[in-house]
Amino acid sequence: xxxxxxxxxxxxxxxxxxxxxxxxxxxxxxxxxxxxxxxxxxxxxxxxxxxxxxxxxxxxxxxxxxxxxxxxxxxxxxxxxxxxxxxxxxxxxxxxxxxxxxxxxxxxxxxxxxxxxxxxxxxxxxxxxxxxxxxxxxxxxxxxxxxxxxxxxxxxxxxxxxxxxxxxxxxxxxxxxxxxxxxxxxxxxxxxxxxxxxxxxxxxxxxxxxxxxxxxxxxxxxxxxxxxx
Amino acid sequence: xxxxxxxxxxxxxxxxxxxxxxxxxxxxxxxxxxxxxxxxxxxxxxxxxxxxxxxxxxxxxxxxxxxxxxxxxxxxxxxxxxxxxxxxxxxxxxxxxxxxxxxxxxxxxxxxxxxxxxxxxxxxxxxxxxxxxxxxxxxxxxxxxxxxxxxxxxxxxxxxxxxxxxxxxxxxxxxxxxxxxxxxxxxxxxxxxxxxxxxxxxxxxxxxxxxxxxxxxxxxxxxxxxxxxxxxxxxxxxxxxxxxxxxxxxxxxxxxxxxxxxxxxxxxxxxxxxxxxxxxxxxxxxxxxxxxxxxxxxxxxxxxxxxxxxxxxxxxxxxxxxxxxxxxxxxxxxxxxxxxxxxxxxxxxxxxxxxxxxxxxxxxxxxxxxxxxxxxxxxxxxxxxxxxxxxxxxxxxxxxxxxxxxxxxxxxxxxxxxxxxxxxxxxxxxxxxxxxxxxxxxxxxxxxxxxxxxx
Numbered sequence: 001x002x003x004x005x006x007x008x009x010x011x012x013x014x015x016x017x018x019x020x021x022x023x024x025x026x027x028x029x030x031x032x033x034x035x036x037x038x039x040x041x042x043x044x045x046x047x048x049x050x051x052x053x054x055x056x057x058x059x060x061x062x063x064x065x066x067x068x069x070x071x072x073x074x075x076x077x078x079x080x081x082x083x084x085x086x087x088x089x090x091x092x093x094x095x096x097x098x099x100x101x102x103x104x105x106x107x108x109x110x111x112x113x114x115x116x117x118x119x120x121x122x123x124x125x126x127x128x129x130x131x132x133x134x135x136x137x138x139x140x141x142x143x144x145x146x147x148x149x150x151x152x153x154x155x156x157x158x159x160x161x162x163x164x165x166x167x168x169x170x171x172x173x174x175x176x177x178x179x180x181x182x183x184x185x186x187x188x189x190x191x192x193x194x195x196x197x198x199x200x201x202x203x204x205x206x207x208x209x210x211x212x213x214x215x216x217x218x219x220x221x222x223x224x225x226x227x228x229x
Numbered sequence: 230x231x232x233x234x235x236x237x238x239x240x241x242x243x244x245x246x247x248x249x250x251x252x253x254x255x256x257x258x259x260x261x262x263x264x265x266x267x268x269x270x271x272x273x274x275x276x277x278x279x280x281x282x283x284x285x286x287x288x289x290x291x292x293x294x295x296x297x298x299x300x301x302x303x304x305x306x307x308x309x310x311x312x313x314x315x316x317x318x319x320x321x322x323x324x325x326x327x328x329x330x331x332x333x334x335x336x337x338x339x340x341x342x343x344x345x346x347x348x349x350x351x352x353x354x355x356x357x358x359x360x361x362x363x364x365x366x367x368x369x370x371x372x373x374x375x376x377x378x379x380x381x382x383x384x385x386x387x388x389x390x391x392x393x394x395x396x397x398x399x400x401x402x403x404x405x406x407x408x409x410x411x412x413x414x415x416x417x418x419x420x421x422x423x424x425x426x427x428x429x430x431x432x433x434x435x436x437x438x439x440x441x442x443x444x445x446x447x448x449x450x451x452x453x454x455x456x457x458x459x460x461x462x463x464x465x466x467x468x469x470x471x472x473x474x475x476x477x478x479x480x481x482x483x484x485x486x487x488x489x490x491x492x493x494x495x496x497x498x499x500x501x502x503x504x505x506x507x508x509x510x511x512x513x514x515x516x517x518x519x520x521x522x523x524x525x526x527x528x529x530x531x532x533x534x535x536x537x538x539x540x541x542x543x544x545x546x547x548x549x550x551x552x553x554x555x556x557x558x559x560x561x562x563x564x565x566x567x568x569x570x571x572x573x574x575x576x577x578x579x580x581x582x583x584x585x586x587x588x589x590x591x592x593x594x595x596x597x598x599x600x601x602x603x604x605x606x607x608x609x610x611x612x613x614x615x616x617x618x619x620x621x622x623x624x625x626x627x628x629x630x631x632x633x634x635x636x637x638x639x640x641x642x643x644x645x646x647x648x649x650x651x652x653x654x655x656x657x658x659x660x661x662x663x664x665x666x667x668x669x670x671x672x673x674x675x676x677x678x679x680x681x682x683x684x
Contacts, residue, residue, distance in 0.1 A: 009474050015481030022488070053470055080473035081466060082514060083521060084576060102477035102510065104503070105484050153545055179546055183580050184511055186587045192549045215500075 001025045001116060002044065006036030006062065007051045007078065016049075019105050033057025040066055045073055047115050049108075052079035052090065060093040067094040074115040078103075087182065106216040110168040117164060127162040130222040132201065132209055134162055148200050153178070157197055161210070161220040170217035194218055236412070239405025246397035250390055257386040265379050272354060272370040273341070279309065279368045280358055287360050295366065296322045308371045310346065310353045316363030325350070328367065344369065352376070411440045415447060427455040461524055465517055472513060480506050515648040519633070522577075522655035530574040533683055536611050537567050539575060540604055543582045554590065556598040563605040570683040571611055573660045578678075581656040584649045585615040585676045593617020593674060601669075606682060610662075614677040621668040631664060653678070 003025050007013040013029055020027045028043065030036035034056045040048055048066075052059035063075050075097075077090045082100040090098045096118070097111050127134045131144045139155060141148045150158060157178050161169060171190040176182045194210065202208040207223040219226075279302065286294045299313045303324035312323035320326050325346060328334070333345040344353045355369025414431060421429035430451060431444045480503065487499040544560055551558050571578075589600055595618030603614045622630060629635055631654045634647040653676070654664040662680040669675040 009478070012474065012478045012481060015478060015485060019481070019485065019488075053466075080470040082469065082517070084574075101473040102480040102506065104480070104507075179542075181546075181576070181579060181583075183583075184514070185583065187550055187590055189546060189550050192553045193546075195553075196549055 001046045001112065002028075003047055003049060003112070004028045004030065004036070004039055004043070004045045005049045006030045006033065006040075006054065006059070007049070008032060008054045009051075016105075016108075023109065033059065033062045037062050037065060040071065040073065041069065047074045047076055047112055049076050049078055049112075050095075052077055052081055052086075060089060063094045074118065076108075076111060076115060078108075084182075104215075106168065107170050107172065110170045110173060110217055113167045114164055114169070114173065117167060127159065127165075129162060129165045129209060129220060130207070132162075134159060143201065143205060150197075150200065154193075154197055154200070157193060158201070158220075161218070165220045166225065168213060168217045168219050173217070236405040236409045238408040239401050242397065242401025242404060246394065246401060249397070250394055253393065254390055257390070261379065261383060261386065264382060265375070268375045268378065269354070272372075272375065275309075276354070276356060276368050276370055280356065283358060283366055283368065292360075292362065292364060295360070295364070299323050299366070308374060310344075310350060310355060310367070310369040310371055312367040314365045314367075316365075318365070321364075323367070325367075342369070346371075415444065418451075419447075422451060422454075427451070427458050458524070465520060469517060473510075476506060476510060512648075515652065519648055519652050519655055522652065522659055530576070531572050532575065533570045534573055534575050534578065536569050536571055536613065536680075537562060537604060539579060540582065540602070540613060543579055543586070544602065547583070547586050550590065551586075551598075551600055554594075554598070556590075556594075556600050558600045558602070560602045561604070563603070566604045566606040566611060569604075569606045569611045571660070571680040572683050573680070577656050578660070578680075581653040581678055582613060582615075584653050585678070588649050588676070589615055589617035589619075589674075593619035595619055595672065599673075609682050609684075611680045611682045612677055613680075614675055616669045616673050616675040618673045621672055621674050622666070624668065627666050627668070631666065650676070 003020060005013055005017060005020075005027055007016070007029075008031060010031065013031075017027045017029060028039055028045070030039050033054045036048075036050065036054075037057060040062075048063075050059045050062060054062075057065075059077060059079070063077075066073070066075075075095045077095045077098045078101060079086065079090070079098065080101050087098050096115055099108060099111060125136050127136065132141070133143075134141050134155075136159075141150055141155070141158065157174065160174065160178050172182070172184075174190050174193075175185070191212075194212070198208075198210045201210055209220055209222060211219050211221060211226065213219055283295055283298060286298045290297075296313060299311050299322040302309055303311050303322070310323075310325060312325050312328065313321045314328070315321055318328055329344050329346060335343040337343055340356070342355045342357065344355055345351075346353055350371045351373040353369040353371050355367055358366040358368065360366065411434075418429050418431040430448050433448075434441045434444060483499050483502050483506070487496055487503070490496045490499065540560075540562075544558075548558055548560075586600075586602075593600075597618070599618040601614070601616040603612070603616075605612045605614070631650045633651045636647040650664065650666075657664045657678055657680070660680055662678065665677040665679055667675045667677075
């Protein structure tokens, strides 16, 4: 991935860049909003990671200016501002995702992957993985020859996982995108729903599709490709 | 009209008007009585003059002279009533033919007779003269003219009072409406501010009266509040930034260490360190959320919310969690509550309910564990109650547990930061509602979100 990180804390930026390099990403860095804007205008990036509170030009205005100039690169806000208002302001300015500091690297990684994937249009009438097929129009899910009966929310959950098949999906991504809540829960609420879905998807089949990755999240992937992760 | 009646100036006008009408009415009543008395006195004088004339005529000419005079007066006078009769009461002269029956005759305290007479007369005030030879002469005055005058006068007085009342009420209403409009203007701005728009101000009036003074004062107060809110917002934002930045670096460093240290004992320590950071952070986030909520800063989304669908959504998320933990769940919706709506922020209210549910999950286990979730509507209130099956809370601690950082397990070993109920309480109050806490019989804590139903 080609990434641009705009962040006014050099120490934090260095740690993050090292980590991204380790995962094979190509990362450009800007220390303030103005030079960030310059770099974003000069080069093509897959995702811009932008801090909100910065000297010279704050993150919101940076993204507004980019959008005005017709640049639609995916933007992930990285911010210390966590209130709902701040979040809404971030999306209104043209941000695509919002991550509050400090964050687990795995969370950032998962969201970056999701953003890159989102650039491809997703107007399919059916989604599939291995022998699992989801018919978006009839709202039917089958695995092999067997139909799987899902409740409405289970359907949305599976749809989100299928759209991000092969990617790590975190608990907070699911809570935000499937249930539309964005606060921490103290309980293992998402795990319970995943385990119920797994019961319906994988029970009685040899090759499991829905995997839990400890400390990272969940992934829908056929078993034979799982080694690549 | 009911709204107008609530305006103090209009009520003052009404009270003043009633007092004014009452006193004016009493003056007019007194006047009416006085005029009646004057007219009666004049009548009486005329009767006395007649009587004197009759006596004189009897003294000079005896019965024939009186008889003649009576006949003459009867013809000439329109209002005089005369009857001359012999000792047996038989008619001799006059314009009535017989004494009225005893039922039509009334002796009054001042010695005058009040008579009811046949047409063309109606009522009369009269005296009886007795001459020698058993002659009796009744002299009186018909009262119908006087009564008609008094009736006219009374009608006039009444109309005057009526006009006073009508103009008074209309004038008071106009004054009241003007006051109401000014108050409404102030209320409108204040409502906007209460819902979180701290930049709202009362539009300045062109007039230079006490209302304009009040508006200026309120505007100055609002400006002060706004600057305080902004300062508070800046402090929390800076605090958030200054605390989160080092935590971000710390977390990054720990993650980097963990990466190079797979499968060793130290990796576990680092893992634990990361968990500690996350716990610290969630506590910090909770404190910030709570402070913001209690200070009422930030915009509160004000949209109509169907409470049932909000609770349904949350339960759809949480019911499996309870079932997985072997709880039985009893979720009921009162018939009236099914369509109930409240105004507010869906996200915050969902968070409040989730806090109560997670609170029940952590602190409310029993044997067996049982959750009751009721949605009811009562007297304009929408109530979402969550009852667990735990030990409940000592009565003296019920008011205590909604305060910040209060945790009843002294060891503080169970998860939680003691801010959950405080946040629910703050969210409820921010929505103009409240959080009610009570013990459930035979056991369990009952927490209840009370909100005003949207009409």
